[in-house]
Amino acid sequence: NAGVTQTPKFRILKIGQSMTLQCTQDMNHNYMYWYRQDPGMGLKLIYYSVGAGITDKGEVPNGYNVSRSTTEDFPLRLELAAPSQTSVYFCASSYSPDVSVGTNTEAFFGQGTRLTVV
């Protein structure tokens, strides 16, 4: 059971380059999330999705884009990379974020992508 798979694990980008962080889950979860975590800090929500074809902005969406064409995949696109985007990026998925939607609210995280922009 793979869970949530993120690729790549590490990447160095030059300022102005673009890249896509891949995220796929095999648990048939509707809810998927992208977070960034700066050193020694907490999780900041970039974008999230409540199902295929539906995405919405989180706390820090500027400089990023997402798509959700299938239930399994939720790629994050960085356009025109900047040093401020140096961070660890986590993708997560869950069956439900709230017990009013479903009783199992556990979020599963990928291993993370460590991105450095130079």
Place this chain on the structure above:
Amino acid sequence: GQQVMQIPQYQHVQEGEDFTTYCNSSTTLSNIQWYKQRPGGHPVFLIQLVKSGEVKKQKRLTFQFGEAKKNSSLHITATQTTDVGTYFCAGPGSNYQLIWGAGTKLIIKP
């Protein structure tokens, strides 16, 4: 907007001492979750609390959900080196997001 405050930011303990972290939400929560993130790792789910006043135990870890369902705590008895990491609480926000506390880093003094 909705917030979940978590304190303290850090706690230094000697091995064998107890550790506690507290979360306080600006709104009533339907449930609260706790996660642990080891250094260099990703957050891993520990537990979910749903009922008002609920107390759950996992070996040396005790989780509590307040009567008003706005606050929660995690207490670790007799810490061990394997407990090192950052502990996060999270609760559901509007629009199906999760609202995260800032985390409490448990540091074991040498």
